Amino acid sequence: MDIKVQAMGDYQTNCYIITIENKDLIIDPGVGATKWIKTHVTNPVAVLNTHGHFDHIWSNQEVKELYDIKLYTPRDDEFMLTSDPYGLGMPASYADILIKPDEEIEIEGIKIKFHHFPGHTPGCSAIQINEHLFTGDFIFKGTIGRFDFPMSDAKLMKQSISKILQWDNDFHIYPGHGDKTTLNSEIPTLKQWEASI
Template identity: 25%
Template sequence: MSHIQRKPPSVQPTLYLRQVELGEMANYVYLIGSTTTKEAAVIDPAWEIDRIVEIAKADSMTITHILATHTHPDHVGGKLYGLQIQGIAELLERVDAKVIVHRAEADHLTPLAGSNIVRVDHGDTLHLGDVAVTILHTPGHTPGSQCFLVQDHLISGDTLFISSCGRVDLPGSSPEQMYDSLTNRLMKLDDKTVVLPGHNYAAGRTSSTIGEERKKNPCLQYRSLTTFLRAMGNA
């Protein structure tokens, strides 16, 4: 009698993911990693560094990486509107971690992170134990804005919000690049992808999906760059 061996179904590594609203500008800070190896990354740690460290410790996670969606002070630390925000520099005093930033903005982080900086580009992959994080370069809000795709979750920073997108009227912003990032990068993702934005700008809604944003987000309803620019006040 022959014996048929069936391959066991593939199982995704168990994802560790925490979303925490911190600071005075309704920022979301994320902790992601592997529950198997207990390695974790913190995304955009600008505010309440003690609390971030305490959360990781309570969950028995070791912070090995710091990920920056972009280098505005409310996401990485520094001076903003007269405030000195703690940010990455203070976190590095507490943990030994590599700082992942897009190469277009790496120089902005040198005063905060120094030799800890790792420059990345679109399509690069970071491994947190057995959990893979894919880098998506999404310029528009800033030249080096990037999103992080981990399993079926997109941590979208200030590129894509729930029912809106990031500002394109700031120094270094580009409405043309924002349109391209939204249309040709993020809208290519599966509709079921969970969207986790960089700020709580949606009246307490903490997440959405690509499919929902595709249908309802006003910033994603423009069929051409010309109409998008006109809506953004740049035509």
């Protein structure tokens, strides 16, 4: 399993390419991601979204049409794919597969689970592939995602933190912004946030 990452756009949003047995999964193709993706994939099979904020989905449609592959998006964030609330000219995209909360799927033999952690957005999810967790804007190194946006919910964020703190296994965490970390490393920070929200 090979993981490539490149920060995209003004918000330096991480786009990931995960390669397993010569199959490429693309996670969160943000602003300007297509050019980088074209130089780093050989056999793309799907586009996956952690959530629906514009800086994570900007190039969804362009990438899925370029490679004729399907777009998988958390069901509760589907409405964000066609809205442009900040008036930035975001291209609309259209999900082929809407993922239910905590749903596990399989794409060409690769098992993928979308763990539902709402709070930052209604459908915010962490995508698990083996022992790797692509957390979008739920968990970052040293902090968590914002929950003061119009579609955010502090109560749900607190519940999501409580949910992941019940996990027993450690995971490599690849966030939507910034450097990678591990779940065990972030537990003290998560406990602080759980107590303060």
